[in-house]
Amino acid sequence: MKLPGxxxxxxxGKLMLVGIPVFLWTALPIYHLCLFAFSAKDSAFSGRLxxxxxxxxxxxxxxxxxxxxxxxxxxxxxxxxxxxVAVGVLTLLIATCTAFAISRLKVxxxxxxxNLSLFTYFIxxxxxxxxxxxxxxVYGLLNNQWALILAMxxxxxxxxxxxxxxxxxxxxxxxxxxxxxxxxTPLQLFRLVYLPLVAPSMVAIGIYALILAWNEYLYAFxxxxxxxxxxxxxxxxxxxxxxxxxxxxLMTTGLIYALPPAAIYYAFRxxxxxxxxxxxxxx
Amino acid sequence: xxxxxxSDSAAAPAPSAASERFSPWQVWGLIxxxxxxxxxxxxxxxxxxxxxxxxxxxxxxxxxxxxPIFFRSLINTIAFxxxxxxxxxxxxLLLSGFFVTPRWWIKILSVLFILPWALPSIPTILSFxxxxxxxxxVINQLIFQLTTDDGPNWLNDPTLALALAILVHIWKSLPFxxxxxxxxxxxxPSEMYEAASVDGASKWQKFRxxxxxxxxxxxxxxxxxxxxxxxxxxxxVYLLTGGGPADLTHVLATLGIRYLRLDEVDMSxxxxxxxxxxxxxxxxxxxKRLSK
Numbered sequence: 001m002k003l004p005g006x007x008x009x010x011x012x013g014k015l016m017l018v019g020i021p022v023f024l025w026t027a028l029p030i031y032h033l034c035l036f037a038f039s040a041k042d043s044a045f046s047g048r049l050x051x052x053x054x055x056x057x058x059x060x061x062x063x064x065x066x067x068x069x070x071x072x073x074x075x076x077x078x079x080x081x082x083x084x085v086a087v088g089v090l091t092l093l094i095a096t097c098t099a100f101a102i103s104r105l106k107v108x109x110x111x112x113x114x115n116l117s118l119f120t121y122f123i124x125x126x127x128x129x130x131x132x133x134x135x136x137x138v139y140g141l142l143n144n145q146w147a148l149i150l151a152m153x154x155x156x157x158x159x160x161x162x163x164x165x166x167x168x169x170x171x172x173x174x175x176x177x178x179x180x181x182x183x184x185t186p187l188q189l190f191r192l193v194y195l196p197l198v199a200p201s202m203v204a205i206g207i208y209a210l211i212l213a214w215n216e217y218l219y220a221f222x223x224x225x226x227x228x229x230x231x232x233x234x235x236x237x238x239x240x241x242x243x244x245x246x247x248x249x250l251m252t253t254g255l256i257y258a259l260p261p262a263a264i265y266y267a268f269r270x271x272x273x274x275x276x277x278x279x280x281x282x283x
Numbered sequence: 284x285x286x287x288x289x290s291d292s293a294a295a296p297a298p299s300a301a302s303e304r305f306s307p308w309q310v311w312g313l314i315x316x317x318x319x320x321x322x323x324x325x326x327x328x329x330x331x332x333x334x335x336x337x338x339x340x341x342x343x344x345x346x347x348x349x350x351p352i353f354f355r356s357l358i359n360t361i362a363f364x365x366x367x368x369x370x371x372x373x374x375x376l377l378l379s380g381f382f383v384t385p386r387w388w389i390k391i392l393s394v395l396f397i398l399p400w401a402l403p404s405i406p407t408i409l410s411f412x413x414x415x416x417x418x419x420x421v422i423n424q425l426i427f428q429l430t431t432d433d434g435p436n437w438l439n440d441p442t443l444a445l446a447l448a449i450l451v452h453i454w455k456s457l458p459f460x461x462x463x464x465x466x467x468x469x470x471x472p473s474e475m476y477e478a479a480s481v482d483g484a485s486k487w488q489k490f491r492x493x494x495x496x497x498x499x500x501x502x503x504x505x506x507x508x509x510x511x512x513x514x515x516x517x518x519x520v521y522l523l524t525g526g527g528p529a530d531l532t533h534v535l536a537t538l539g540i541r542y543l544r545l546d547e548v549d550m551s552x553x554x555x556x557x558x559x560x561x562x563x564x565x566x567x568x569x570x571k572r573l574s575k
Contacts, residue, residue, distance in 0.1 A: 018381050019392055026396050029454065032421065033410040045419045094322065097315040107312030108305070113320065118573060120327050122566040124515025126536035127558065130543055130551045131334030132326065138333065139325075154326040157319060162573065186311035215403040218517045218540075236405050237522070247413055254406025265401040266394075 033258075036251035044248050058252040067249055069239055072227055080214055080231040080257070083145060087152040087213035088206045091160050094153065095205060099164035100194055104176055105186060114165065121158035126218060128155075133222045147223040148231075152216060156209035167201040168194065204271040211261045232257045338552035347553045352541075356533040356554075359445055360514070363534055367449040368509050371457055376502065378457075379464035380494075400458040408522040411451050412438070441531035444524045448532060452519040456512070460505055467501045468494065504572055511565050514558070 036044045037058055039051040060066075065073045098117075102110035132151055133142075141147035171194075179189045195202075214233075221234045230238075236257065239250045265272065305313070347353050382393050399407065414420050415437040423434035438444045475493050484492070517536040520526065526533040526541055533541060535558050542551035 015381070015384060015386065015389070018378075019389065022378065022381075022396065023392060025454070026399060026458075029407050029410045029414065030398060030402070032414055033406055036410070036413070046424075049421070094318045098319040101312035101315040105308050105312030105315070107309055107316055110312070110316075113316055115570065116323055117319065118570050119566060120323065122511055122569050124511055124536065124562065126515040126517040126539065127555045127562070128327070128330065129517075130539045130548070130555065131330035133543070134337065134548060135326070135330035135333055150322070150326060154322055157322060161319065186308050215405075217405055217522075222540075222543075233403065233405055236409070240409070240522075250409060251406070251413075254409055258402045258406045261403055262398065262401045265397075269397075 033251050033255055036248050037255045039248065041246070041248045058248050059256075061249060062252050062256065067246060069235075069246065070249065070253070072235070073232075073253070075228055076230060076232045076235045077256075079145065079229065080233065083149055083152070083231060084210045084214040086149045087156060088210035090149065090153045091156040091209035092202055092206045094157050095160035095164050096195070096198070096202060098157075098161045099168055099198075100190055102161075103165045103168040104171075104189070104194060114161070117158035117161050120154070121162065125155055129218055129222055132219070136223060141223075143224060143226055143229060145224065145229055148216075148220055149213075151219050151223060152209070152213040155219075156212050160205040160209060163205055164198060164201055167198050171197055200271060203268065207264060207268050207272065211264065214261050334552045335556070338549050338556055340549065343549045343553045344557075347550055347557065350550075352530045352533060353538065353554060353557075355531055356535055356538040357557075359532060360534045360536075360558075362445065363449055363452070363516075364510055364513060367452055368506060368513055370449075371453045372460060372502065372506050372509065374453070375457055375460040375464050375505075376498075378461045379468050380490075382461065382465050383468050397458045397462070399455050400462075404455055404518045405522060407455070408451055408518060411447075411454075412523055415447065438524055439528050441528060444528065445520075445532045448520045448523050451523055452513065452516055455519065456509070460509065463505055464498065464501070467498045471497045504569075507565055507568050511562065511569065514562060 035049075035051060038054045038056070039048075040053065040055055040057065043052040062070055062073055065071050098113065101107045102114055107113075132154075136142050136147045136151070139147075141150070175193055175197075176189060179193055184192070214231075216231075217233045217237060220231045221237055224230045224234060227235075232253070236250065236254055239245050239253075382389060382396070414422050417423055417434065417436040417439070420437075422437070426432065426434035435443065437447060471494065476489060479489050479493060515536055516534075517540070520532060520534050521537045521540070524532045526537050530541065535554060538554050539551045542548070542554065
């Protein structure tokens, strides 16, 4: 057994010199959010760095919908969930079909479709928002949750198609040939060979679209305005407009809203990082 | 097989062209593409075309160029891109080197470090916003306790407010880029570093001659992609400053919404059209990279 030398201690110290600021930088805003959620209003506003008497009262107020900002809390939480799930499912459906057609069936014009969708992926989302809002008005979909669902599917699909196409290009073509020789129809190939093989990428894509829709603020507040239709994200934004925003409740609701995507992200981290960074690193 | 069918029927004057020209496999391929093509036509092509049509009048652009807020937003956007992205990517590059160091506590820290990226932006930006509140925010209360002076009114000074919006943007997106660059570093074969160590290379020499040459393409791609995404970053500015004070901290992403609120849709779209000369080359670069 060797004692750590002077040099090792210095090295460790240097690493700490980076690690501690990184920790503080990352954790402070999140800690501050939690601090407010678990403090009574007076305590939070006094600038304390830890709660004087930690309390769950704010959560009680939010869950009981006992503030005029929060009368539709459960409904809005439900809206967020419904829209996120719908976007996840629809994006998966559309992206899987398109990627299969382009990659395995070699559909004529497939390259074009891929390029158009990539182009869409690279348009900054905020730039498309106003034209999308006007178009939804033309379609008569404003203040209809379908408007947000379809807008988010539009935004989530291109990247999903690209990731799934990359994944399916890697599958050996002998599989398709063998299936053809055995007399499989395209749909059988899709269902029995293709889907099981790209399933891991589909998990990543489904979660990507789900979280994207859950987190979306800009499109949600443009396309929905009725208090009973809006998502929790828009409700949080509306809090801000008030002069005397109940900040402790705002932070509590924000924390509740932030937990599901974070939990999902950590639960599926393996899928997410492997698939979603592969493309960027490959080049 | 399918190409054979194709050339056969092309030679023959086929009456029912569609079913003859494509093999059943390709017909299925076309059917499966229909949903996405419809989404593209209805929710991308039509809105974009309609947008251009709304902003067709030259008078709109004259009015836009006469609006000092438009110019201020352009400058803010450029500051956001030049300062924000270079700072972010440089820190990400440095931190990626830190995070590949094998230590148990760095592993734990890296899990925590992803949080800003994994959390939705609204709650955390609102948390920032309250921290910066001049009277009740924790930062100014600390400044008061330590110096008995009042801290600055952070979000009421346009330069300071924009700098803070850039900082919030960096806070949110730094983990993602660090993660990508970590993956880039891990892809470099470790034998190269071992060989360099044997030759007595210094840390800087290893970075200069091994790490950087392997990563520079990735670094450039990340920078361009980050520029595109940053141009579309609405939340960091809108939720922190709301474009204020006096509309001096708008960027192009929030300016369009401001005009929309003022019921000037043509100006809103025109401000985006003016950004296209900047955006399209970036998009072209990325498509070249990815459509291989």
